[in-house]
Amino acid sequence: MRKKIVAGNWKMNGSRTDAEALLKGIANAEIPSDVEVIVFPPFVYLPLASELLKHSSVKWGGQNLHEGKNGAFTGEVSAPMLTDYGCKYVLVGHSERRSLFHEDLPTVARKFKAAQVGGLIPILCVGETLEERKSGNAENIIQQQLASVIEAVSISAFQNAVVAYEPVWAIGTGLTATPEQAQEMHAFIRKELVQHDAAIANKLSILYGGSVKADNAVGLFTMPDIDGGLVGGASLEVKGFLAICQAAVYDVSPQ
Numbered sequence: 001m002r003k004k005i006v007a008g009n010w011k012m013n014g015s016r017t018d019a020e021a022l023l024k025g026i027a028n029a030e031i032p033s034d035v036e037v038i039v040f041p042p043f044v045y046l047p048l049a050s051e052l053l054k055h056s057s058v059k060w061g062g063q064n065l066h067e068g069k070n071g072a073f074t075g076e077v078s079a080p081m082l083t084d085y086g087c088k089y090v091l092v093g094h095s096e097r098r099s100l101f102h103e104d105l106p107t108v109a110r111k112f113k114a115a116q117v118g119g120l121i122p123i124l125c126v127g128e129t130l131e132e133r134k135s136g137n138a139e140n141i142i143q144q145q146l147a148s149v150i151e152a153v154s155i156s157a158f159q160n161a162v163v164a165y166e167p168v169w170a171i172g173t174g175l176t177a178t179p180e181q182a183q184e185m186h187a188f189i190r191k192e193l194v195q196h197d198a199a200i201a202n203k204l205s206i207l208y209g210g211s212v213k214a215d216n217a218v219g220l221f222t223m224p225d226i227d228g229g230l231v232g233g234a235s236l237e238v239k240g241f242l243a244i245c246q247a248a249v250y251d252v253s254p255q
C-alpha cells in the first residue's frame with residue numbers, strides 16, 4: 001500500500017509568531033491516521049517545529065540541504081544538522097532551487113544522496129516549465145531529472161524516497177494542472193521507474209504540487225497515481241491545510 005502524504009512547503013514566509021500559530025494549529029488538530037502530514041518551515045523555525053510537534057503525528061523537514069556534512073560553506077545547512085532537530089524529510093531539487101539558485105542535475109543528485117546518507121527521506125521534486133511543456137519536451141525533462149538521480153544512487157534508493165511532480169507553470173500561479181494532466185505525468189513517472197524496478201516504482205509515493213488548494217485537492221488526490229500533495233501557499237493557513245490533509249483520505253490509489 002502506498003503511503004499517502006500531504007506536505008506543506010512554507011518557503012520563506014512568515015514570522016516566528018506566524019510559525020508558532022501555524023504549528024500549534026496543526027499540532028492540536030486531528031490528523032487523519034493514514035496520511036503522513038509533513039511541514040517544511042524555514043530552517044530557523046525547525047527548533048520550534050520539533051518542540052511544538054513532538055507529541056503529534058505530524059513530521060517536519062528541511063526545505064533544502066547542503067551535500068556535505070560540514071565545512072566552510074557559509075550559509076548552508078547539512079543533513080546531520082537537520083536530523084539534530086528531528087527532521088525526517090528534506091525537499092530536494094525544488095524548482096525554485098533549480099532555477100533561482102542554479103542547482104543543476106548533478107547537484108540535485110548529490111543532495112538526494114547526502115540526504116539518505118544522513119538519515120533523511122528525500123522528496124525529489126521534478127517538473128517542467130511552461131515553455132518545455134509547450135514545445136512537447138515535458139516528458140524528456142522529467143525523464144532527465146529522474147535519470148540523473150537514478151544514475152547517481154541506483155533505483156534501490158527510491159525505496160526510501162518520495163517524488164513530487166510539480167509543473168513549474170502551476171507553482172504559485174493559481175494555475176493547477178487538471179487532475180487528468182497531473183495523472184498523465186504521474187503515470188509517466190511511475191512507468192519510467194518501473195523500467196528499473198517495478199516493485200519499487202509501484203510502492204513509491206508520487207505527490208502532486210502546484211497550486212493545490214482545499215477545493216481542488218480531492219480531484220487530484222483521487223487519481224490513481226497521485227498519492228498526495230506538496231502544498232505551498234495553501235499550507236500557510238491552518239484550516240485550508242488541514243482540509244487538504246483530509247482530502248488525501250479519499251485517495252483511491254491501488255492498494
Ligand code: PGA
Pocket residue numbers: 009166170171172173174209210211212230231232233234
Ligand atoms: P504552491 O507551491 O502550492 O504555492 O503552488 C507548491 C510548491 O512550490 O511546492
